[in-house]
Amino acid sequence: MNNGKVVLVSGGSRGLGKEIIQYLLENEFIVATFSRSETDFIKVLREGNDYKDNFYWESLDAKDYNSLKAFVFNVYKKYGKIDGLVNNAGATLEQLLPVTRENDINDIINLNLGSVIHLSRHVSRVMLNQNDGVIINISSIVGVRGFKGTSVYGASKAALDGFTRSLARELGSKGIRVNAISPGFMDTDMTKNMSAGKKAQIIRRTPLGRLGKVEDVVGLVRFLFSCEAGFITGQSFIVDGGLTC
Numbered sequence: 001m002n003n004g005k006v007v008l009v010s011g012g013s014r015g016l017g018k019e020i021i022q023y024l025l026e027n028e029f030i031v032a033t034f035s036r037s038e039t040d041f042i043k044v045l046r047e048g049n050d051y052k053d054n055f056y057w058e059s060l061d062a063k064d065y066n067s068l069k070a071f072v073f074n075v076y077k078k079y080g081k082i083d084g085l086v087n088n089a090g091a092t093l094e095q096l097l098p099v100t101r102e103n104d105i106n107d108i109i110n111l112n113l114g115s116v117i118h119l120s121r122h123v124s125r126v127m128l129n130q131n132d133g134v135i136i137n138i139s140s141i142v143g144v145r146g147f148k149g150t151s152v153y154g155a156s157k158a159a160l161d162g163f164t165r166s167l168a169r170e171l172g173s174k175g176i177r178v179n180a181i182s183p184g185f186m187d188t189d190m191t192k193n194m195s196a197g198k199k200a201q202i203i204r205r206t207p208l209g210r211l212g213k214v215e216d217v218v219g220l221v222r223f224l225f226s227c228e229a230g231f232i233t234g235q236s237f238i239v240d241g242g243l244t245c
Helices: 015-026 040-047 064-078 102-130 151-174 196-205 212-226
Strands: 006-009 030-035 055-059 084-087 131-139 176-183 237-240
Touching: 006 015, 006 064, 006 102, 015 030, 015 040, 015 212, 030 064, 040 055, 055 064, 055 237, 064 102, 084 102, 102 131, 102 151, 102 176, 131 151, 131 212, 151 176, 151 237, 212 237
Parallel strands: 006 030, 006 084, 030 055, 084 131, 131 176, 176 237
Antiparallel strands: none
16 A cells, blocks of 8 residues: 655665655655666566555666656656656766866756756646645755866756746746755765765864765655645755755
8 A cells, every 4th residue: 555645756776866765665655766777776676576566667868858758758657646756866077177078068967957857847747737746856065065176067056956946936836846955975976986085074074073874865855745844845955964054
């Protein structure tokens, strides 16, 4: 038995997306997701019996906007509605702008911003017919505060925050809430290649004295999907242990 809520999570194969999906499934949501490749996590969900009826996955590239449209159509056709969207798919780019390749710039903008706009466009059409829905955009503190070597990535995330605020105004009259979450540096894939010295420097500058955990963000996702957040929209929530305060 499920709670009837259908949530689409982009980029759900690992990291934060994986943890969000795990939480949603454990709380009897129906979850649809996509990623470029099938990880062990996705394979277990697809082939196991625990969540087989409540989980749907497709292999696709978020930068392929036609595939995004088809994916939303397939989810709607299968479940008859879409109650929530978590725009989680994204990539980082740490490189000084003068030496950044044009293809890398386009890839980051198309993935971190373009795919979010297109996916939200298709999902919001479904939500408008329902007069209800929740959209959560996963942004970053890099869109709030500049960091060396992250100008392109920061631009994509700052634009995502602006997109969140305007979309909230566009959809609010139909009962659709749109918010963003901006995590700080987390102990995930995003920092696995970071030097020990740089991690230590970040921790020293963070008032709470540690890197973030995926649980810190999942807890906020849980709240934003709940009825307790029913009067909250157009906001960007920073989860960084006080690094940007």
